[in-house]
Amino acid sequence: MTQTYQAQVYVTLRPSVLDPAGTAVRSGLEHMGYDNVDKVRIGKYIEVSLTADSEEAARSQLDRMCDQLLANPVIENYRIELQAMAVV
Amino acid sequence: MKFGVITFPGSNCDRDVVYITRDILKRPTHRIWHEDSDLGDVDVVVIPGGFSYGDYLRCGAVAQFSPAMRSAIEFANQGGLVLGICNGFQILTEVGLLPGALMRNRDMRFICDRTPLKVERTDLTWTSNYAKGQVVTIPIAHGEGCYYADADTLKSLEDNQQVVFRYSSPDGVVDESNNPNGSLNNIAGICNKTGNVLGMMPHPERAADAGLGGTDGLSLFESILATALSAV
Numbered sequence: 001m002t003q004t005y006q007a008q009v010y011v012t013l014r015p016s017v018l019d020p021a022g023t024a025v026r027s028g029l030e031h032m033g034y035d036n037v038d039k040v041r042i043g044k045y046i047e048v049s050l051t052a053d054s055e056e057a058a059r060s061q062l063d064r065m066c067d068q069l070l071a072n073p074v075i076e077n078y079r080i081e082l083q084a085m086a087v088v
Numbered sequence: 089m090k091f092g093v094i095t096f097p098g099s100n101c102d103r104d105v106v107y108i109t110r111d112i113l114k115r116p117t118h119r120i121w122h123e124d125s126d127l128g129d130v131d132v133v134v135i136p137g138g139f140s141y142g143d144y145l146r147c148g149a150v151a152q153f154s155p156a157m158r159s160a161i162e163f164a165n166q167g168g169l170v171l172g173i174c175n176g177f178q179i180l181t182e183v184g185l186l187p188g189a190l191m192r193n194r195d196m197r198f199i200c201d202r203t204p205l206k207v208e209r210t211d212l213t214w215t216s217n218y219a220k221g222q223v224v225t226i227p228i229a230h231g232e233g234c235y236y237a238d239a240d241t242l243k244s245l246e247d248n249q250q251v252v253f254r255y256s257s258p259d260g261v262v263d264e265s266n267n268p269n270g271s272l273n274n275i276a277g278i279c280n281k282t283g284n285v286l287g288m289m290p291h292p293e294r295a296a297d298a299g300l301g302g303t304d305g306l307s308l309f310e311s312i313l314a315t316a317l318s319a320v
Contacts, residue, residue, distance in 0.1 A: 017236060020196050020270075044145075069153070072146055072182065074189040075236060 194270025
């Protein structure tokens with residue numbers, strides 16, 4: 001049975017990749033007085049709602065979406081959270 | 089020698105390239121719309137600069153799935169000549185025709201400037217009219233031109249001599265003070281292993297008309313013609 005799923009995709013820079021935007025934000029926080037901030041890394045948050053026959057099917061489709069488009073594996077990692085929505 | 093220039097929604101250097109190949113070099117030039125999977129009987133495909141599909145998500149990310157780009161990948165894999173300039177370079181890395189990625193400039197600024205580049209290879213179709221080690225001046229205009237690749241990829245690029253252009257001083261010194269955007273190893277342009285695919289952040293088409301102050305980029309287009317002639 002087809003089911004609607006809501007996915008949250010978190011795309012983050014690989015630890016080895018420099019993040020000049022994150023560094024700039026960290027310096028902004030420092031100017032605000034937060035001298036205890038060690039590091040800021042900026043990523044992307046993407047919501048995807050989709051229909052699939054099972055949670056496994058949805059997850060495997062989302063993995064492919066991330067590998068091919070939503071993230072760039074050369075510089076980014078991703079993490080997917082997935083919930084089944086109420087049947088309509 | 090027939091040129092094809094792809095236009096995506098958001099491309100803005102496509103007409104500049106067409107002006108060089110059609111009006112200055114007097115070569116037939118075919119404009120290819122992004123939805124068109126038929127490239128025509130072209131010998132060189134140029135992927136121009138700009139902001140394809142608004143550069144949403146990442147620069148060049150969405151363009152990679154367009155019909156024209158799918159055909160360009162096939163064309164490149166069959167040995168066809170493909171040149172990606174600026175956004176075109178970003179697209180070539182996104183589709184995996186060239187390794188690595190282009191990230192936000194080190195200093196977070198969009199840079200629009202004329203930059204000296206050291207020509208590292210002259211045995212390519214793209215660079216035969218340059219002298220090895222020659223320093224040329226070609227403009228850059230980008231916010232995301234910082235070349236990144238992991239250590240293994242970078243080593244393999246250097247081992248295979250795939251770095252074609254590096255940011256340098258006017259007298260050819262390659263160091264961090266002559267690196268406008270933080271690119272690893274001062275990389276401004278690379279080719280694939282077989283040399284038929286070239287990606288570069290600088291804009292040779294903006295340095296190809298004497299009336300616009302500089303013709304160092306014209307040699308790149310003339311190299312393509314020269315190689316084609318010598319092959320006949």
